[in-house]
Amino acid sequence: MSAPAGGPSAGPRLTALDRAPRADAHERDENYQPVFVNARRKELDELLTRYPTKMAALLPALWIVQEERGWVSEPAMAEVAAVLGLTPAYVKGVVTFYTMYHQHPVGKYFVQVCTTSPCNVCGAEDVVRAFLKQTGASDLGATSPDGRFTVIEVECLGACGFATPVMINNEFLESVSADRVPSIVGALK
């Protein structure tokens, strides 16, 4: 969905998914090494016992890939497809449905700020602006020039009473106000 022109709240809103794919070697992940070997293979085999179908292990398998590699590239999708007896196209169809699988490499710190209405009325947009300023990321979804930070707005994180919740990688911060952002970012650098 393209955003219409308008005031500050109506600016373009990019998620990691909205970025045009760049076909450089890094994005093609040419040096991909299989993830499902040794301990990770065992982990997957254990997961497979939980479900009556192999396909049901798809989301968990994609999580394993993302934990190992930081994102889910096309070669990764092909490996997942092979181990679960699916086609790469099917796997890609699933990956593209879910916002949490990164289809491109992201900054070392992936910052997600909730700006849905309950947080919005508590000043969440100021928190987003503060993160963009402190990290040097030029825009939502873009990675900072030093490659460390990607900042995006996300929809309700299910912690609305702790406005504004912010996720930095797997860390879930509660009640973040704009004035706390410099010390949060400072601690990561």
Add this chain to the structure above:
Amino acid sequence: MGFPQKSHPRETTVLSKHFGDPDARTLAGWRNRGGYRALEQTLAMEPAAIVQMVKESGLRGRGGAGFPTGVKWSFMKPGDGKPHYLCCNADESEPGTFKDREIMRWTPHALVEGCAIGAYAIGAETAYVYIRGEFTEPLERMTEAVREAYAEGILGRNALGSGKRIDVYVHKGAGAYICGEETALMNSLEGRRGNPRIKPPFPATAGVFGQPTTINNVETLVAVPHIINNGAEWYKAMCLGNAKSTGTKLYSVCGNVRRPGNYEVVMGFPFKEFLYDLCGGPPAGRRFKAIIPGGSSVPIQTIAEAEATVMDYEGFVACGTMLGSGGVICIDDAQCMVKQIARLARFYAHESCAQCTQCREGTAWTTKIMERIEAGQGTAGDLDTLLDIADNMTAKTICVLSDSCAVPVVSGIQKFRDEFEAHIVQHRCPFRPATAAAVAA
């Protein structure tokens, strides 16, 4: 209790009694607080007797629709020779709602026990707890609780030495509000895109993996052990006059309010006293303008309507809205309703699975028009267009995400029409300081 706030004396803390107490998270701590006694008792009873007890308690689904839980369970036919499944809906993504998160963070064993009892009652050996991927801490707590329960023989092929098999698995979602819709959740669990399914068949006939399935919300399932321990009559008695809505309800309170947090009160509690006495009213110097009492998908109330509301399923309906998920969003007089409704529309546009044309197009166009009005570029016909789109989005799609997007728009235009018109007439948002450009124009 109103975690992170202190418990208020007017709360009735059944489900939230141990919020904020880290010791309650461990298996030993949970057993010291009476944990797993209900499961033990359950395993010595006939499944049909459990279903009957839950029916008699009057417990209704806390995920949004309020369907009687015992009745839902009774749709699962015993002895049909098919594997049955229980799904626990822990996808909690409805804006304004954060109660299941606190249940899983503080009392993960309560949910393990609720799932085990539910599974047994519906003739299932397997329960899946589908938790949204962003819930990192609840995922950790639940995974640990399940691990402990297996290690102690509470779960597994011989649950609590009963000879019955009960498996509980935690399944991590990957970011999609729509996966909270029950059939979308089942598709997602199967490793598919989270598209809702056409019903019928209903889950009790063909749910996850094509087998008979019951799906319940986290809060629904954690109420069940209390019913087993204390009896249906005890549960039923927790209401203030309306026998159709029983028990306690956890409300997540957020937005412009002095003491945001979770509050547990009996059905029938007066909303006015809830908002001002328990939650502390609006921030200093402000007044409440609007309340969305049941998560973002229920009609917006003016504060006058909210103050006259009795907090139960029928009470919210009588005052033009719904209890929904119990996510109480408070909006004060410094906020622009047009901006916030536009933001909600954007939420639904982002979360639409895009299967149905009415929803895919309707949520996107609603967002564009709402944002245009908010930016001062609305036209005289925009409100009629919005209402027309809303009409085309209501009761026409596979699931109700589409309807949910129309709800704040229609109720917003009905109740705050002056704010919409001010944007259109003044060509700017009246809540934003005038910029030089806007003044010149």
